[in-house]
Amino acid sequence: MLGSRRLHPLFPRRNTSRYCKIYFSQPYARDTARKHSATRCRTSEPLSRPAGLRKRLCPPHAQPSSFPMVRKIVRRYLILARGKFLDDAKTAHGVIAYGQDEISAIVDASLAGKTVRGVLPHLQCDAPICESVREGLQYHPTSLLIGVAPQGGALPQAWRSEILHAMDAKLEIVSGLHELISEDEEFAKAARRSGTEIWDVRVPPTVPLFSGAVYDVRVPTLLTVGSDCAVGKMTVALELARSAQKRGVNATFVPTGQTGVLIAGWGICIDRVVSDFAAGAAEQMVLEAAPESELLIVEGQGSIHHPAYGAVTLALMYGCAPDALVLVVDPTARTIANFEVPALGYPELVTAYEIALAPVKPARVVGIALKTLGLDARQARYEIERAREESQLPCDDVVRFGADALYDSIASEVRRTRPRTAAVPA
Template identity: 45%
Template sequence: MKYNPHSRILIYAEGEFGRGHSKTAEGMIRYGKNPIVAVVDSTREEKNVAEVLGIGAHIPFVRSISEALTLEPNALLIGVAPRGGGLPPAWRKDLLFALEHGMDIINGLHFMMEEDPEFAQAARRHNRIICDVRRSPDHLPVGAALAAGVPAQIVLTVGSDCVVGKKTTVIELERLANQQGRKAIYIPTGQTGIMIAGFGIAIDRVIGDFMSGAAEKLILENAPGHDLILVEGQGSLLHPGYSGVTLSLIHGSMPSHMILCHQPTRKYIRDSKILIPPLKEIAALYEAVTLPIKKAKVIGISLNCFDLTDEQALKEIEKIEALTGLPTTDCVKFGAQKLLDAINWAR
């Protein structure tokens, strides 16, 4: 990453914070290393982020970038991941304003701001940096199942759908595993994870022939010195729009084990009318796809119960454990110990 890890960040989430497309903003607030001065969302009546997210009481909402200037941000992070990753035309003037007022831009969209003449000229004129996080490295390999020979335990998060907590699960597992003596590393494969960890490849931006090779490259480069590789999953085999990146991560990372992530209150695949099948069927699908190259089992279930009370979440956990026979938890509400125990037992 070429942006300063000490930059004072202003998160731009206009009209979207806490409404389903602000996972980058929420991920950075929960796990990012940079100080965050405020979140821009003029549609939020709440005073601070904690009133929406449950954490971040020190992070206020502001109605505009200009209102945040007194907080002295020196980087604007685009905290929204809209479907398709394009740049909404209404954002352009705000992003130019940020460049003109001394802020670098940290951009996780598919839209490459550095390639846009207006943004590039503004950045040069004001001596600012544009960091297009999703930009793919050159000379990526074609996947060759080389990660199958890595001696470390490789655990991949997979999903019943997209945006169900695959990144959150591996981050929580990495922290806990290292506290308890494992030599664990989290492998970021999406823009938010890259912003948090400072390295990685956004697999969904890579040309199709090289997607599994990009995942393989990440494994091979980061495995030395570690006995637990925790790979951030993307998309879902069930999602008609994002299944390609999911399959590429399975074949590229060659997991020894998988954690299935799911939001219990979600009944349909996102942005569709496709019903989500029973979790046992989904687990069997993922296990079948790993064959015949390297057999991998789903060994636990990570629930995203953000929209449930703790009591309701515990009931869902009990129900799903009974239905699947697999250890189940919500890593944010109740910690990742159940899943780490399953990983250690399967080692």
């Protein structure tokens, strides 16, 4: 059973008076922060993060001045999501729902004049939605966040003028796209001209090859795995970490994707790391977080039977060496998105993940989290019950019904396991 002790905040509370130090990327941001207050979109309790974030894992302007002190920027985001905010802006939704930074406004002309709460009530945010970056500047942002993460990570061409306008206004540009803003000649010149910064979140640090040191970590590690991409693996990890914290367990969310890094303020985007080093990157994040934690909950990526991203999933599974898995499933899906690969049933998915880990470091699937978005309450409960019957595991939708019940059902099953080793002849 997991123990309890004093909690360490993962996300600084949104009241800026509680920060040890506040740093901004340029004078415009510093001056406007003194004069204005932005919409605050969450009041939930923070999670925990490792106290000693080393330089290689920190985003720009958040480097530790003397280990383990961390400099902290308070960003005020204007989020660019033109025509995509409702149903294709996973990064925007995650940062709004769970992030530590303030949300000034959203840019989406198709919803202009409305508020976030008016179109997506579950995000619990009253930020206005604007027609353009020019209009959004009246809300005094410090940074423009590219709020989408499309497959392939390309920047929509129609958005270039909005980004250039933000640069002219001296906003920092924050992007989680694979297409790096800092390597675009036009954007690089504009940033130098205006004296602003670009943070390409996906750019990984230098990491070593996998060493096996993760096998000596004494903290249990839980990894979320999925039936497909975009089924909620990050959200489930965050919600389970919050439930653990409420029960006095010092749980740390370990981010492995661009939205998770934006939320937590540290981490590595595993899908950008050269394949030989991807397992090493996952290992380094576990080694980083373990000393200050009692439980690590690692954000999963992709799916083991995804034809495009299965390799990323497997590298993460081997690199973080989990002791237990939580499977995240969209029960309405019949195929892998954008492919004709059939979706697997619950027993098949559980078996696939457990067999993949069994030769190296065994880990069991201890629970299933369902994404029932789009179903009514009756349908959602039917799908949860069906999953329980077919898998014989604890199942729930942690967004719709809360994560406490699922966490309580699996907590005692999250225990340290050992890697397989060859027998040494006598």
